[in-house]
Amino acid sequence: MSGPLHLYDLAGADEACRFSPNCWRTRLALAHKGLAVETIPWRFTDKEAIAFSGQGKVPVVRDRETTVFDSWAIAEYLEKTYPERPSLFGGESGHALCRFVNQWVSEILHPLIARLVLPDLFLILHEKDRAYFRKTREAAFGTTIEALADERERNLALFRRTVQPLRSTLAAQAYVAGTAPAYADHIAFGALQWARVTSPLALLAADDPIAAWFGRMLDAYGGLGRGMPAATGGQIVP
Amino acid sequence: MSGPLHLYDLAGADEACRFSPNCWRTRLALAHKGLAVETIPWRFTDKEAIAFSGQGKVPVVRDRETTVFDSWAIAEYLEKTYPERPSLFGGESGHALCRFVNQWVSEILHPLIARLVLPDLFLILHEKDRAYFRKTREAAFGTTIEALADERERNLALFRRTVQPLRSTLAAQAYVAGTAPAYADHIAFGALQWARVTSPLALLAADDPIAAWFGRMLDAYGGLGRGMPAATGGQIVP
Structure with missing residues (x-):
């Protein structure tokens, strides 16, 4: 070993606010492997900072001489x-x-959660990212960020129906990967952590088996996930 | 070993027509294990024939003294x-x-496929099953079997969007379980075999990676799946 790996990690206006679902997957995967990491805060418009990776999105990991995105x-x-x-x-x-x-x-x-959290997420972005974010997301979703707020009730019901296979899986076993968390859990965790950090909306009912699992995942790896504050008023889990 | 296992297997009016998605899972699982099986044709209303299992649905497997459903x-x-x-x-x-x-x-x-194939599936049922089937399915779907035919175009588009994760998985690897088929493939195969055997509707475009995989699955285990004739005109795969 020769020092920590480096992870370019999406941040909000507050540099400490890390909310990317895909970066959270990587954070937990690194913790699972017991690998030390230094995260480098990155914003959507910081394309030059990761140009060395040959593309423009995070997560990007540098491990000594190796770059992986x-x-x-x-x-x-x-x-x-x-x-x-x-x-x-x-x-x-x-x-x-x-x-x-x-x-x-x-x-x-991810697309379902995006429709639910984007109006809140937009507010925590760094000012320099807002025009870029609005343009790309409004093109992707075919509507304005503000209009998404009006669909929220319908989208929340759709989300709760769509996660049924995850719910019934977690009603039958402690983790997606079985008796202990592994990368399948990191993937699903990233999606819900993204919502938790960006929006006060309660995506899940308190008695949902997914909420209990999410609580266990927040505590896993020394409480790595729980160390990131929830959006104000967020109460996916108690 | 002391003779074949026995599988109670859902049949249509034609006793040779076996279409249950859950029974197909079991058929392929038995073949995967290299276990000989004798199937026993069973209709929805033959509740007494499987009363020994303590419940009323197939698949039911008898392995010497053991019954599993x-x-x-x-x-x-x-x-x-x-x-x-x-x-x-x-x-x-x-x-x-x-x-x-x-x-x-x-x-x-399964619920999405049911909405697509039920109008055709109803026609191949044994006459004694029709009243039971209509009553239970119309209660479950909140509409008549005939009315489902009118939703077909919309439901087909929804189905094709919903299978996207299976599509992208099979674009990246030969089988759901990796380089060779295993139970995850049997599960997904059962769903599409159910449609193939009951309805001429083409659920997938010919160039869909899922269709190519389904063709491989029809040929797997000595062509076990392909040995069951498709519904007339069925052309999920070439």
Whole structure:
């Protein structure tokens, strides 16, 4: 080992506010592997700061001479490079099946959560990011950020129906990955942590099995997730 | 070994027509384990025939003195009872993560597919099952079987969006479980085989990565799936 890894980590106007779901995956994956990390606050418009990675999004990890971007690629890199440390996937089958969880969270849950939290999230962004964020997100969602607030009740009901497979899985076992958290849990955690840090909206009912699991995940890895303050009034879990 | 296992398997008016998604999971799981099986055709209203299992749904498996029902419980039974044969889950992590696939297919995909195929499926049922089927399904879906046909275009578009995580997973790897099929593939296969056997509707575009995977699954285990004729005109895959 030669010093910590470095993670470019999305930040709000408050540099201490870290809310990217994909960066949270990486934070927990690094903690799972027991790897020290120094995070570097990054804003959406800081494209030059990560130009060395050949693309413009975070998470980006630097591990000595190696640069890796994309949360899934980073998880695979960590598993391959540090095989003697606790496994993120639990073997070949776990690796393959975890990809489905990755795709489901990224392609189904993230867009739903975005529609719910964007009006609140917009308010915590650094001023220099706001025009960029509004332009890209309004194009992606085909509506204004403000108009999303009017859809909230309907989108919340849709979110709660959509997470049913996660709910029934967590009613049957303590973690997505089984008896202990692993990368599948980091993926799902990132989605809910994004909501917790950016919006006071309660995405889940207090008696939802997902809320109980999320509480355990906030406490995991020495309380890494809980150390990031929730948005004011946020009460996904007690 | 003392003779084949027995599987109570949902059949249509034509006794040879086997279309239950959950029974197909079990068929492939038995083939994966290399276990011989004798299937016993069963209709929805044959409750007495499986009363010995303590409940009224198939699949029900009898393995010598042991009776197991519920497709997930059957898969776990087979894995535990025949550990020396090819694994359905690929270890503890695979087992836990496979549960999420199980819940997603059962709770999200099955209801969507039901809405698409029920008008066609109703026509292949044994006459003695029709009143029972209409009553239970119309209560579950809150509409008539015939009215579901009018929603088909909208439901097909919703289905194709909803399977996106399966699509992107199968664009990246040959099988849900990785480089070879296992129980996660059996689960997803059962859903599409149900549609293939009951309805001529093409659920997937021909160039969909899921269609290519489904073709491989039809050919797997000696062509077990392909041996069941598709509904007339069915063309999910070429």
